[in-house]
Amino acid sequence: MTAINPPCLAFPVAVVNTVIDALVEKGYVIIDDFLPQELTQALRNEIIVLNGKGIDRAGIGRGGQLQVNTNIRSDKIHWLNGSTDAQRCYLAQCDALRRDVNRDLFMGLNDYESHFAVYEPSSFYKKHLDAFKGRSNRVLTSVIYLNETWEDGWGGELVVYDETDQVIERVLPKGGRAIFFLSERFPHEVLITQQQRLSIAGWYRINSSTANYVDPAH
Numbered sequence: 041m042t043a044i045n046p047p048c049l050a051f052p053v054a055v056v057n058t059v060i061d062a063l064v065e066k067g068y069v070i071i072d073d074f075l076p077q078e079l080t081q082a083l084r085n086e087i088i089v090l091n092g093k094g095i096d097r098a099g100i101g102r103g104g105q106l107q108v109n110t111n112i113r114s115d116k117i118h119w120l121n122g123s124t125d126a127q128r129c130y131l132a133q134c135d136a137l138r139r140d141v142n143r144d145l146f147m148g149l150n151d152y153e154s155h156f157a158v159y160e161p162s163s164f165y166k167k168h169l170d171a172f173k174g175r176s177n178r179v180l181t182s183v184i185y186l187n188e189t190w191e192d193g194w195g196g197e198l199v200v201y202d203e204t205d206q207v208i209e210r211v212l213p214k215g216g217r218a219i220f221f222l223s224e225r226f227p228h229e230v231l232i233t234q235q236q237r238l239s240i241a242g243w244y245r246i247n248s249s250t251a252n253y254v255d256p257a258h
């Protein structure tokens with residue numbers, strides 16, 4: 041595993057404020073070079089090693105109701121569990137962001153779950169919402185991209201729609217780039233990729249009495 045050097049840096053205050061302001065103004069934000077390069081590289085190395093050993097196809101739903109439906113999505117995922125320095129650093133910074141968001145926006149987020157995702161060539165994730173209104177405890181979605189480079193023409197863009205189904209963003213999954221969006225407001229899809237596409241998708245969640253519902257699509 042690659043050592044992280046310099047050791048775990050906090051997200052700069054200006055970046056945290058950009059996220060918070062954008063969530064208030066428009067409900068989403070895209071930030072380049074969100075993670076320090078060393079951390080992006082360490083996380084990328086990890087997912088490549090894990091993928092080499094073999095990781096599972098993502099399912100839809102949770103627990104006993106988990107189904108693998110490759111018509112909807114065809115990525116492979118591995119949940120982060122804090123078992124390496126890079127994961128611990130990433131999770132610690134995401135948790136610090138959670139506390140900052142709560143402090144300023146009173147969102148009451150109380151945890152963050154995240155998984156690596158590998159989209160092999162010809163993989164996709166059809167249009168979906170990460171949370172349905174009042175039926176999920178997922179509130180804020182984050183996606184961090186881990187490829188070193190990404191070129192136009194490789195496909196694999198994240199297409200984000202607004203509440204009236206108009207395309208508002210086409211995001212190239214460039215390494216170090218991050219997107220945050222309110223989970224129940226923005227339908228989105230991952231277009232078919234031509235190249236192996238690496239990322240970490242994560243969700244800030246609230247505790248709620250509706251937590252018995254199955255979160256859609258994960």
Ligand SMILES: O=C(O)CCC(=O)C(=O)O
Nearest residue numbers: 165170183198230239241
């Ligand atoms: O990788 C992306 O750009 C988005 C992935 C996604 O929508 C999800 O995992 O729910």
Ligand SMILES: [Fe+2]
Nearest residue numbers: 168169170228
């Ligand atoms: Fe999603």
